[in-house]
Amino acid sequence: MMFIHTSDWHLGRQFHNVSLLADQAAVLAQLVDFVRQNPVDAVIVAGDVYDRSVPPTAAIDLLNRVVTQICEELHTPMIFISGNHDGAQRLGFGAAQMKNAGLHIISNYTDMLKPVIIESQTAGPVAFYGMPYSDPEQVRYHFETTVDDFDQAHQVLVQKIDEIKDPCTRRVLISHCFVDGAMESDSERPLSIGGSDRVSHAHFTHFDYVALGHLHQPQKKGEEFIRYSGSLMKYSFSEQHQKKGFTVVTLDDTGFVSATHEPLNAPHDLRIIEGELEAIVEQGRTDPHHQDYLLIRLTDTHAILNPMEKLREVYPNVLHLEKPGMLVGVEQDMAKARLARGEHDMFCDFYREVQGSALTDAQGDAIKQIIRQLNASHSEQ
Numbered sequence: 001m002m003f004i005h006t007s008d009w010h011l012g013r014q015f016h017n018v019s020l021l022a023d024q025a026a027v028l029a030q031l032v033d034f035v036r037q038n039p040v041d042a043v044i045v046a047g048d049v050y051d052r053s054v055p056p057t058a059a060i061d062l063l064n065r066v067v068t069q070i071c072e073e074l075h076t077p078m079i080f081i082s083g084n085h086d087g088a089q090r091l092g093f094g095a096a097q098m099k100n101a102g103l104h105i106i107s108n109y110t111d112m113l114k115p116v117i118i119e120s121q122t123a124g125p126v127a128f129y130g131m132p133y134s135d136p137e138q139v140r141y142h143f144e145t146t147v148d149d150f151d152q153a154h155q156v157l158v159q160k161i162d163e164i165k166d167p168c169t170r171r172v173l174i175s176h177c178f179v180d181g182a183m184e185s186d187s188e189r190p191l192s193i194g195g196s197d198r199v200s201h202a203h204f205t206h207f208d209y210v211a212l213g214h215l216h217q218p219q220k221k222g223e224e225f226i227r228y229s230g231s232l233m234k235y236s237f238s239e240q241h242q243k244k245g246f247t248v249v250t251l252d253d254t255g256f257v258s259a260t261h262e263p264l265n266a267p268h269d270l271r272i273i274e275g276e277l278e279a280i281v282e283q284g285r286t287d288p289h290h291q292d293y294l295l296i297r298l299t300d301t302h303a304i305l306n307p308m309e310k311l312r313e314v315y316p317n318v319l320h321l322e323k324p325g326m327l328v329g330v331e332q333d334m335a336k337a338r339l340a341r342g343e344h345d346m347f348c349d350f351y352r353e354v355q356g357s358a359l360t361d362a363q364g365d366a367i368k369q370i371i372r373q374l375n376a377s378h379s380e381q
Contacts, residue, residue, distance in 0.1 A: 001120035005259075006031070006246040007046035007176070007213030008231035010085065012059030014051075015235065015270075015293065016319035023266045025062055027232055030264050031246060032069045035076055040248070041126075042118055043070055046213030046229065047083025047133055047176030049091060071102040079116055081130040082107040083176040083213055084191060088132055106130025106174070109142050112157070113164055115171075123170050123251040126208075129161050131175040133214075135191070149196040150177065151203075158203045170251055173204060176213040182228065185216045187236035201226050208255040217242050218261055225256040234270040237295045237320075268293050268317065276300050277307055284314025297322040303349035343371050 009028075013020050035043065050059055070076050080103070082088040092107030104116045115127035131154075139153040140146065143160070147153045154177060165171060178184070178191055180198035191197035191214075201222030204210045210226040216239060218230035229247040234240065245264045250257040269289060273280055274297040284290050296311055296318050298304070304323075311318045347367055351359055359367065 001118070001123040001126055001170075001251045002040050003042040003044060003118075003172075003249055004031075004035070004040050004246050005044045005046065005209075005211040005227065005229045005249050006232065007044075007211070007229050008048045008083070008216055009045065010048055010051040010231065010233075010235060011062055012051045012055045013235060018293070018317075018319060020233065020235075021056075021058055021062065023233060023268055026267050027244075027264045028062070028066050032066060032074075034246075034262060035070055035074055038248075039074075040076060041120055042128070043076055043078045044128070044172075044174055044211050045078065045080045046174050046211045047081050048085040048213060049080055049083070050086055052085060053087030053090065067103055075102070077102040077104065077116070077118060079104045079128050079130060079174065080106065081174050081176055081213070082132040084133045084189060086133070104128075104130070107132050109157075109160075113160060115164075117169075120251070123253055124168075126170045126172060126251060127166065128172045128174060131157055131161070131173060131177075133176040150191065151180075151199050154199045155203050162206075170208045170253075170255060172209045172211060172251075173207045174211045174213075175204070178214055179212060179221045179226070179228075182215050182219055182221045183217050185236055185242070186238040187216055187231070188214065208251055209249055209259075211247075211249075218245065218247070220259075224259065227259055232264065233266045237270055237272055240270050240272055267291075271295070272297060273315075274299060277304055277310065281310060281314055284311070287314070290315055291317055294318045295320045295322065297324070299324075302352070303346060305350065344368055347371075 009024065011024055049063065067078060071078055080091065082091045088107040092105050095105040095111065098105065106112055112129065112131055115129050117125050117127055119125050134153055134157060136147045136149055136153045139156055143156060145156055147156055177199045178197045179201050204226055205223060208225065212226065212228045215228045216231035216235060218228060220227045227247060230242065230244060233244055234242060243261065243263060245262050248260045248262055269292045271292050272295045277298055277300055280296060294315055294317060298307060307323065308318060308321050344367060348359055
């Protein structure tokens with residue numbers, strides 16, 4: 001059996017007030033093309049299908065197109081679980097009717113205990129158990145049990161699944177949680193405060209494969225078969241070096257065989273560029289990827305007039321600008337700390353930016369005299 005494990009699509013997400021929907025559509029088209037060229041037995045989405053519980057209409061339309069292509073046109077079943085960004089009830093609307101079309105949405109505990117069985121020539125019947133995002137309060141209320149944290153909650157959920165297992169069937173668990181010790185990114189919404197959201201991987205070791213969602217970096221934890229596929233795209237600048245994609249999983253009649261990462265490339269990459277303004281602008285004139293979404297970190301120590309305007313002449317998608325070494329536009333507390341340079345030096349920087357040349361000695365003396373007069377006038381008030 002071969003299936004695709006993906007997660008954290010976050011359809012409808014905005015990044016620094018820029019919609020990523022067109023990029024998400026382009027990346028999902030690559031996923032659909034892979035399925036078209038490499039038939040698989042199923043496509044798994046391990047939660048956070050949408051970026052928020054009430055998604056925009058355009059995001060729903062995109063998901064509808066993708067599901068139609070994979071389930072209807074390519075006759076490949078899909079299995080979704082709800083994540084912490086999804087509205088579980090909204091995502092699960094009509095789930096019972098959609099099963100006949102090959103779309104399985106698991107967003108509640110009743111469906112969690114009804115595995116999706118997919119037949120395979122090499123692995124026999126494989127049972128896919130979807131464990132929707134769960135916090136301790138939900139588990140405590142539904143199963144009328146005592147749990148204090150996420151780890152205990154997931155231990156209870158795994159025990160409930162184990163009670164109905166068929167020992168002759170391969171088993172895949174789909175879960176949206178934070179496995180203890182795994183690496184997180186800036187774009188993930190915290191599940192709790194103080195580390196109580198961590199879940200031990202030890203609860204999952206008796207499954208043949210564990211398809212995890214929530215953390216955006218592709219990684220394994222504890223065992224080769226306990227994996228995060230990572231998010232569909234980069235959703236924070238902290239992820240600039242991460243290789244986004246999906247995981248192709250192979251099982252046989254003995255269990256886990258392999259997991260292979262397949263890359264997905266968004267039309268706009270996320271990058272951080274650091275350096276002096278002139279050097280960055282010169283680089284941008286010939287940069288083949290000048291349309292990327294950028295965080296620019298300027299290292300200039302003198303004041304610069306309208307740096308964002310100058311940068312966007314060559315890099316139109318600069319989304320964030322950091323200027324730790326400059327006085328113009330920095331935060332107030334930082335500016336105060338750097339005022340020791342003096343008003344005269346600040347004016348010299350400003351004049352150089354506007355006129356393209358330095359003050360003459362006579363002009364410099366005149367400015368110093370004006371500054372002294374202004375300071376004296378301010379002291380008398």
